[in-house]
Amino acid sequence: MNSVNYADRICIEIKKKRSHAVIGLDPIIERIPTFILKDAEQNFGKCDAGAAAAFIAFNQLIIDAVESYVAIVKPQLAYYEVYGAAGIDAYWKTVEYAQKKGLLVIADAKRGDIDSTASAYARSFFGDTFNEWQTHKKVDSLTINPYLGSDSLEPFVEQAISKQTGLFILVKTSNPSSGDLQDVVTNTGTIAEQVAQLVHNYALRDIGKSGYSSIGAVVGATYPEEQQVFREAMPYSLFLVPGYGTQGAKGKDITNAFNEDGFGALISASRSIIFAYEKDKSETFEQVQLSIINAVNMMNADINTALKDVGKLNW
Numbered sequence: 001m002n003s004v005n006y007a008d009r010i011c012i013e014i015k016k017k018r019s020h021a022v023i024g025l026d027p028i029i030e031r032i033p034t035f036i037l038k039d040a041e042q043n044f045g046k047c048d049a050g051a052a053a054a055f056i057a058f059n060q061l062i063i064d065a066v067e068s069y070v071a072i073v074k075p076q077l078a079y080y081e082v083y084g085a086a087g088i089d090a091y092w093k094t095v096e097y098a099q100k101k102g103l104l105v106i107a108d109a110k111r112g113d114i115d116s117t118a119s120a121y122a123r124s125f126f127g128d129t130f131n132e133w134q135t136h137k138k139v140d141s142l143t144i145n146p147y148l149g150s151d152s153l154e155p156f157v158e159q160a161i162s163k164q165t166g167l168f169i170l171v172k173t174s175n176p177s178s179g180d181l182q183d184v185v186t187n188t189g190t191i192a193e194q195v196a197q198l199v200h201n202y203a204l205r206d207i208g209k210s211g212y213s214s215i216g217a218v219v220g221a222t223y224p225e226e227q228q229v230f231r232e233a234m235p236y237s238l239f240l241v242p243g244y245g246t247q248g249a250k251g252k253d254i255t256n257a258f259n260e261d262g263f264g265a266l267i268s269a270s271r272s273i274i275f276a277y278e279k280d281k282s283e284t285f286e287q288v289q290l291s292i293i294n295a296v297n298m299m300n301a302d303i304n305t306a307l308k309d310v311g312k313l314n315w
């Protein structure tokens, strides 16, 4: 048992903020508020650098708005990679800014590859302890894809544990076609159930004082019944639960992802929070922030009420 592992840090921050929410920082250039876009265009032009500047400004606005109400943010790499090197730079600047504000960062990159490449992926997100050439900050945890099997997961698990960071391994994803492969039945259960068994075995290697492990799983909010099955299969793992909001899930759909202690699930929403200003028709910096704060507060209240209704609210 570690002193304070990644899961312990998560549990401490969740209790402090009284929030199980994760805010996805998934910027889309066409949906960034006009006052930010105008500024970026004036300073850099309509180009990769301009988009990157707009992303940084928008993310800082969001982080400043949500920092008191949530513990975790989850920037998804793809949105930043669209803008090349400038986009990647915006990604790491966002990570640094969020961490400076005391937020934990899940890098949503869904990496996975043969062992040597997996090791390089892990070093790129968790920091490289072998040389002094790396200057960007490490993230607190990373999403990974288990499709290549256990030897591809091992380097991530080993580095996550030794560097006191965390992993969320895709088990049952939120998208409509997730069953195409994940629900295929083999003679030892579904593919997703086999992945869950792998995750559970890894989780046992690093259980913290909170009773949770640094090795977690992704289980979609859009499959409430499966959450129950996977909760039993991986009792020590934190679940990253995407699909709340825009993909249709609500508070009542995610209670099975929690343990009886009222912990164990991180409910993630991106578009429904960061673009909440659109339906409010907010135009100024303050109005956009207020729309985001209102959306986050509604999400927190919805989750906490749902947990209370099933006797799982623990504060």
Ligand SMILES: O=C(O)c1cc(=O)[nH]c(=O)n1[C@@H]1O[C@H](COP(=O)(O)O)[C@@H](O)[C@H]1O
Pocket (backbone or CB within 6 Å): 024, 026, 076, 108, 143, 172, 173, 174, 175, 218, 219, 220, 240, 242, 243, 244, 245, 246, 247, 268, 269, 270, 271, 272
């Ligand atoms: O790992 C993820 O975060 C993830 C897994 C999954 O099963 N489904 C899923 O939607 N996601 C991510 O969660 C976010 C969902 O965004 P919204 O639908 O806007 O809340 C996106 O960044 C997705 O890439």
